[in-house]
Amino acid sequence: MARIARLTYYPVKACAGTDVPSAEVTPAGLAHDRVFQLVAPDGGVLTQRPHPVLAAVRPRVLGDRLALSAPGRDDVVFPIRLDGPRRPASTYGWQGDGVRQGDEADEWFSDLLGRPAELIRIAPGHDRVTGGHTPGTAAFADGHALLIASESSLDSLNERIAAGQGEPVPMDRFRPNIVLAGWAEPHREDETRELSAGTAKFGYAQQCVRCTVPMIDQETGAKAGPEPIRTLATYRRGPDGGVVFGVQAAVLRPGQVAVGDEVIVHSWAGPSPSTAAAEPPFTATARRPAESV
Incomplete structure (x- = not known):
């Protein structure tokens, strides 16, 4: 018999995960999983592949706020924007847009990475179809929920x-x-x-x-x-x-x-x-x- 030994969601794509004792499963996966991602000014996704330092960033969803911490950096907490100014975005085959989370988050990540970066969240009406043996949907995960x-x-x-x-x-x-x-x-x-x-x-x-x-x-x-x-x-x-x-x-x-x-x-x-x-x-x-x- 198999059982669940661990549950983890990753609020910001490419950043650290949060282990939880229980979780809501939405059509796009565990609640809060990869609902945020970092993009370059042209909308291209920023990940650990060129920026491994992102692994050490600890995001926490605190109700309607997002907290960010990383070694050697001041912590930052800001309101989560569910809607607002949009930024074109892509995630490995998916093209769409996301809601910009504001200058404070952008400046924090840009300083960390040493390059322009913007934090976005999935937009209302986020529409993404994933394929494979069983089709479905996902937020900003690479391919599936x-x-x-x-x-x-x-x-x-x-x-x-x-x-x-x-x-x-x-x-x-x-x-x-x-x-x-x-x-x-x-x-x-x-x-x-x-x-x-x-x-x-x-x-x-x-x-x-x-x-x-x-x-x-x-x-x-x-x-x-x-x-x-x-x-x-x-x-x-x-x-x-x-x-x-x-x-x-x-x-x-x-x-x-x-x-x-x-x-x-x-x-x-x-x-x-x-x-x-x-x-x-x-x-x-x-x-x-x-x-x-």
Whole structure:
């Protein structure tokens, strides 16, 4: 039996997450998840990829206000603007606009990044369709409403990393919304198609192809590579060759979820291509994979 071990929402895309004991599930994912994002003057999204320092920014939603803190920076708290002046915005295939949150937020982030940056929030009537196996919607997440990963998947990865004389990585490197515990086999999440927890229901969209963000220390905002991508690349490849870990999902039924909730899988697929191609479980006595990147 699987259960929810951790729930995390990320108020500002690319910044730190907030762990919660329970959460509302909206059609676009956990409440408050990636409802804000940073954009350049041309509307292009700003993320950890070129700006790893964003990982150390701690946003907090305080009712109708947003608080921001970061090491070495003065904290700032400002009212959340639900509507107002708009800024064109894009998020990996989606084009639209967002509500500017004001000069105070823009100046704080611009000073942090050393470049012009504007903080925006999803606008009223935000309309975004996500694809994959199960269509849905999302706020400013890269592709889908939810990212789900299991503790057994991380344990298997860290066993391989340790056997290769590397340092194990924490789950926050992958920035999931829902972490599952209780499955003995790694990557079982890849094989789900419909699952529910609490009063909410989810549908598998696709495996999550990983970029360079998992090589950034999410506590300090410093680049810490090459793990876990180097080891994942030796045994976790999707059909298009991308390195995969965890799955993205759409919301089939909004509701409430909590840490400890049982997760019921209503339908399964066969093993995913990368799971089926994986080597037997890796142990300290097994050979070290030859491939590295």
